[in-house]
Amino acid sequence: MRAREARCAPRRFARGLAFETIAPFARTVSPIDDRKNNTPRRRAPADRGRPFYEGVGGQKQKKPFWPALAQKKVHYVGQPVALVVAESAALAQDAAEEIAVGYRDLPAVMGFEGATRPGAAQLHEDIPGNLAFEYETGDAAAVQAAFAGAALKTRLTVRSQRLVGNPIEPRAFLASFDAGSGVFTVYSPSQGLNGMRGFLAAATGLPGEKIRVVTELVGGSFGIRSYSYAEHVAVMLAAQKLGRPVKWGATRSEIFLSDNHGRGLTLTGELALAPDGGFLALRFEDGADLGAFSTPFGPQIGSRNITITMGGVYRIPAMYAHTRCAYSNAVPVSAYRGAGRPDIACVIERIVDRAAAEHGxxxxxxxxxxxxxxxxxxxxxxxxxxxxxxxxxxVMDKALLLADWKGFPARRERSKREGKLRGIGIATFLEASAAGVAPKDQAYARFDASGVLHVSCVSQSTGQGHETAFVRILSEGLGLIHENAGERIRIHEGNLDLAVVGNGTGGSRSLYGAGSAVKLLAAKLIETAKPLAAAALGADAVEYRDGKFEAGSKAIGFFDLAKKLAGPSPHPMDCVAEGSFGAT
Known part of the structure; x- marks a missing residue:
């Protein structure tokens, strides 16, 4: 189904190329000769995002300053050091190869354990011990008492290693600056233009109304495109300095070095059980490797996200978790595919399996x-x-039936006779989803001069097919599922000319949030159109069924009415639906 509007990016632009460090932790001793290039050396304020909750003793997260381009020190392999701007990507590459930076190596710290061990090198002057945030939840005393009297105990440590998101489309960013209005227009993949605009505003210190964000088709994300990056700020500075659009695009190898990583968690869990197997208490001691700097969501992954459902699907009378987040000489960590929730679910299920194996x-x-x-x-x-x-x-019983759990022994014996090994396992899973920061989700309906319905919301598809899902919701709600209504509906995820309130894509929220607003919109459209249909049919009132407004023997289709009334702006059937869904 056709669903998107097309926006034209500037056709003439300069190409930017980021020069990235190869040292994990070092002092620059032969800086770039600024006489040979016009790379902007200004720095931008670090993102202001911090956990919205307090840590142990009421503490706030300690956040180091994060420059757009490295200043005096580099903190991780892949950190941008300079931005080269030229007429073409080839010329920018040639110029970058002329850059010579000398480094005096400093003792690097890798991983949470390396960053927090006694005597570890301190990455940032104002953060002793590299400890960014310490958090706890639950009742430590109740858990301790339960463990002291427990007949059975099980302990397990799981390391959820770092990973690269590696979306199908490498990161890219284009910025232009209008000196007259002071407004930047940027083209960037995102998970919702409201979110990207907010993070860019926080990183640059600019008011949000001075940044226009355009997001078109996005080739994959799962969290790593949610936030602004250092290269984004540098490109905006270059566009402002040069007075012309500047485009930067990463290569596949560059995103392996500089895209935010996922995971980086070490989770140690202990389960206390009664002699009959009843769960008595659960506790966790967790460590999160944030990387060299803090992304807006990084510390939340290693604290609240891994503890909010720390008991999984089990009734456990006492629980406690203590988590610490530390800085290391690695790429910063951010949200990626569940942002800690799959990690804690994995550990819980492995502890249960280990308890079963250890205690019979x-x-x-x-x-x-x-x-x-x-x-x-x-x-x-x-x-x-x-x-x-x-x-x-x-749910478990259904899974056991579908997997033919009882038939496994026979399948294992057959495999054994064939010289093969066969195993089976089970896990139950629960996670908190659909969280958001906006107070509500809106869906706007606007009809154009030909009667085509344009629906605007904020949630951004990154390959999930929102266009298809939202059109189907509308078509069903309007009673037009069999009328090829999708040809007359366009979905716009972000409208530069319309201030839409809502949450971007993330945490399995889009269908629940924006999708619910779209569902409400169908009913709102019908109610808005009823008096207009009555006037068109010369009736006092109408009923709506199967895509038509009816009054006795007279009837008019929904889109026929929209086309009949097309012309004036705003269209008389234009309306908005909104609601608060999930945790906002």
Missing amino acids: FDPIALRRKNFIPPEAMPYKTANGTTYDCGEFEA
């Missing part, structure tokens, strides 16, 4: 015994999270 329980029976039952919903966990619903035993 059947892993299915152990889970069944400790599931939160449906009649306990809504259920408040020992660390304060409320689960609204869940039928975990029924």
Whole structure:
């Protein structure tokens, strides 16, 4: 289905190329000769994003200054040191090869353990011990008492290693600056233009109304395109300095070096059990490697995100978690595919399996015994999270049936006779999703001169097919699912000429948030159009069914009415629907 508007980026622009360091931690001793280039050396303020909650003792996160281009020190391999701007990418590459930077190596610290060990090198002058944030949740005393009296205990450490997101489309950014208005127009992949505009405003110190963000088709994200990067700020500075559009695009190898990483977590869990296998208490000691600087969401991954559902699907009377986040000489960590929630789910399930193996329980029976039952919903966990619903035993039973769990022994024996190994495992999974920061989600309906319906919301597709899903929701709501209505509906995820409130894509939110607003929009469109349809049919009132407004023997289709009324702006059927969905 056709769903998007097309916007024309500037056709003539200079090409930017980022020169990145090869040293993990070093002092620059032979700086770039600024007489040979016009690279802007200004710095931008670090992103202002911090956890919205306090840490141990009411502490706030310690955040180092993050320059757009490295100043005096480099802190990780891949950190931008200079931006070369030329008429073509080839010329920029040639110029970059003329740059010579000398480094005096400093002792680098790698990983959470390396960053927090006694005597480790300090990355930032104002952050002793490299410790950024310390957080706890739950009841430590209750957990300690439960462990002291527990007959059975199990302990497990899981390292969720760093990874590169590696989307199908490498990162790119184009910026132009209008000196008369002081407005930047930037073209960038994102997970919602409102979010990207906010992060760019925080990084540059500019008011949000001075930054216009255009996002077209996005080739993959899963979190790593949510925020602004150092290269973005440098390109904006270059466009302002040169007075012409500047475009930068990363190569595949560059995104492996400089895109935000995911994971970087070390999670140690302990489970206390009664002799019959009942869960008594759960505790975690966690470490998060933030990398050299703090992305807006980085510390939240290693604190609240991995603890909000730390009990999984199990009824556990006492829980406690203590987490620490530290800086290291590596690429900064940000949200990627679940942002800590899959990691904690993995650890919980592995602890349950280990407890079953160590203490002689059947892993299915152990889970069944400790599931939160449906009649306990809504259920408040020992660390304060409320689960609204869940039928975990029924879901597991369905999975066992579909997997033919009982037939596994026979399949294993067959494989053994064939000289093969066969295994089977099970995991149950729960996560908090659909969180957002905007107070509500809106969907705007605007009709053009030909009666085509244009719907604007903020959520940004990065390959999920929002265009198809949202059009289907509207078509069903309007009773036009069999009328090829998609040909007359366009979805715009971000409208530069319309201030739409809403949350971007992230945390499995789009269908729940923007999708719900779109569903409400269908009903709002019908109610808005009813008096207009009555006037068109010369009736006092109309009923709406199967895509038509009816009054006795007279009827007019929804889009026929829209076309009939087209012409004046705004169109009389234009309207907006909104609501607050999930955690906002």
